[in-house]
Amino acid sequence: MKKALLGLLVVSALAGCASTGTKEAATVQDKSGQGAATTTGASQAVVNPLTDPNNILSKRSVYFDFDKSAVKDEYKPMVEAHAKYLNDHSDVKITIQGNTDERGSREYNLALGQRRADAVKKMMNVLGVKDGQIETVSFGEEKPKASGNDEAAWSQNRRADIVYPGE
């Protein structure tokens, strides 16, 4: 998982201007389900839906079959939720990062990673998200999440990640 948490506007405001405030909030956020705002002293803090572990928007990764770029049905509700969020927040711009496993040509994998990112983007476009809100990039096989020379690692790396600003 990404260690940085995005746009914690509410939480960081509550945490005041102490430079460690955001870090404390981040630590709390990592303890999924324990209540994000308690250590900040506010009982009614609004939880950022993008990072709330109970919210589908906290899920960001679409996984693909070998040499495939079709978005499988199991990821559609998640993609739809992000599309709705982007439609409701038309000023928010995201990046979708495509990745592949390590097998085969680096350049072909770069192209395949791009196609995976584009597949997620196209699905969001169909759901009404504007082109200008989504940038797609590919890392090909160059930035594997899982190291290892087996299907367990490869399946983790055949992936497109939805990334919000500041993440």
Next chain:
Amino acid sequence: MFILPLLFAALPAQAALQIDIVGGAANQIPVSIVPFGGEAAMPQQISRIVNADLQRSGMFKMIDPAGIVPAPVEPTDVRFADWQARGADAMAIGKIIAQPNGKLEVHFRLLDVVRQMQLAGVSYVVSPSQLRATAHKIADVIYEKLTGDIGVFSTRIAYVMKLSGRYELQVADADGEGAQTVVASAEPIISPAWAPDGQRLAYVSFERKKPVIFVQNVDTGQRYVLANFKGSNSAPAWSPDGSKLAIALTRDGDTQIYTIGAQGGPATRLMSSSGIDTEPFWSPDGQWIYFTSDRGGSPQIYRLPAGGGAAQRLTFDGAYNVSPQVTPDGSQMVFVHREGGDHVAIMDLASRQVQVLSDTKEDESPSFAPNGKIILYATQLGGRGVLAAVSADGRVKQRLASKAGDVREPAWGPLPKAGGQ
């Protein structure tokens, strides 16, 4: 500056196999390289470097000159019967003379032991720092005289070294010596491609958080952005005259091939296909652009007339054929063929016959030596990225591993310009 020399190290098993195959062919030329007069006092022993170059090519059986005393320096010193008795067909002798101005005179002769005549004689005036380069030139002369092919010992190779999350684009002599870091980054670097001038490299760097193509002079370090369009910019390949490059862009959707001037500027789409088109390679005769495409459902190799026309599919065997490169004479294509693993394979372009060359299984990025006789590629050994080389006939195999880190993305540079350096 961070310099890691590559070490040539043939695997024991590999070496045993290699001797069987090459010995069976019985066509290695027996040659002896006699220590040059005066070289013992020099920082580099020319005869040792020449010997190592020739041995590594697999084309020669090196005859040990030790024990013939005194070692001949002039042709008149040579008693051919001694060398015939050792089985040498050819021998090299020479001497190094220090000039008062600090320069060195290097004299070298190649002798035919059987016919007892001189095959070549060359003199060089060099600085002491050029002794290694001079040895490679001598090895090139010997290789050319005895095999009839162009020697590639004076060329350079580029590759990417990954070490503790750091990526370095390095350039080394063809024997792996003298490695220098061209550029280092915390983000990946892939796809180095030599310009025909042998001084500039195009490559793809992720330092701007997405793939962008740079061109860099490896000797001066100067560089510029060649292509930074929306989306991915990758797979640079130079035209034979160096005036432009073929590149892969995603600015209009799926990855497609474009051409762009060598200084950058606008990119022109080469063709439109319904799939991924990438890995362009401009044939050295300028006639074709070879590329990988999955327009037919699986990644296969095609070629397009550089002047326009319809693309032809070249590979049909198997579901994964990628990364084409073509010999300088345009007769053969090397590529990666997936069949129980990813192997380096070679296609005769006239007959379309395919031969799998490597017995390694995770091969990538094959690159021809500029004489078309050796293929350098990346593979895995013990969980680490290493470089390997195989002769175009599959008989001679070598490994190049570093002491640490992963080595990948090799690219063999062009022949040095005639009259240069």
